[in-house]
Amino acid sequence: MASEDFVPVTADDWYQRRRKDAEGEFFRKVASQGPRKGENDGTRQGIYVMTADGELLSFKNAGQNAEVTRDEIKRALAKFKNLPASRKNPGAVTVEPAGRLDPNYSRTPPPGGAILRTFTRILEKSGAAYSKGSCKTKGGDMAARDFAWFTAEEVRALVPAKAEVGFEYPLPKPIAERLTQFHLIDNTRGEPSFWTREQVRTSNFTLTVSAATAESIDLRLDGQATMATDADIAKADRGYEVRVLGTLRYKPATGTLDRFELTAIGEHWGDTDLTRGARTGRTPLGVVFSLVVGEKPSDRVPPQGARESGRYFGK
């Protein structure tokens, strides 16, 4: 239904309710027809059905019973079909280009850089086997998603000084900091808190050349990191001790990566105001990263950490 009868679109309300451009004004105009008018900069999150010319046809809080939401969307579709042809037929409404986007509240991937897709999940360990974990928080056992962005300059900094098998060198600091502060986190129960630079207590990542030809350089990435809210790890109310292993492939001809697979596993403990309901004590948390090669809009969703883009990119 979502694909055939609608134009489906997703958005982060943090940007939408703040952006000062045509898209933001349009969204707020539609949302204000419903119950969430954004008083005191409040959230407008939810599931909306609207017309291209800006009439709200339905609104539901997200996370409600799926059947209820589906019925509401069906009713909205029926309302749309009852509109006059001058408002619903293909081409009946004209929408001009959006014009200038608010640079403070729009994000695009760094040109020539790399995008990684990440999944994070609570796990159980039995011997050498890992399986999905379970928790009391609804949806907390599902794989959480995010994206990681790296600039072209950061990608080029991955190139070894010597393209010789066995040559070892440290992972460039900006990449190590991005991974530890923004991506080795527990985002399985909602909006996560990121680690500050000080909360990254140890971080040792090594790249090793595993193969090198004129066409490509293969790298192995391994290491470990400890993030904790207290310098005394035993006293930290939240932390993550993690090991990583990955493989990268750099293409000198294009200056790009065509492989970046990374797995992280370790024990996580604690939660934050927005992610209550963590399991008790230290429990396994896994994070996997893989290179995005697609060009779909859904492949270019900004990292959660990029809301504060200066901090995210280490500026």
Add this chain to the structure above:
Amino acid sequence: MFRRSLMGLSATLLTTAAFAAEPSLSDAESRAVSRAVRPASSEDAFALIPWETSLWEARIKAAKLGKPILLWEMDGHPLGCG
């Protein structure tokens, strides 16, 4: 000079000890973790929907196709936060 060398040696030994206590992640363990973390197709059905991520682009498309817009908006991007 000697004192600084000793401090450097101590730091090296401490770092080495920390690494020794925390073995590297093996290829087999990495594969096992990756399999357990990645979503099964059954739990990822919403990702098959061809979501737009610009409401304005969705407006243009909806006007052209004669369809309503279905907007899923969350604090934290629905396709990229948790």
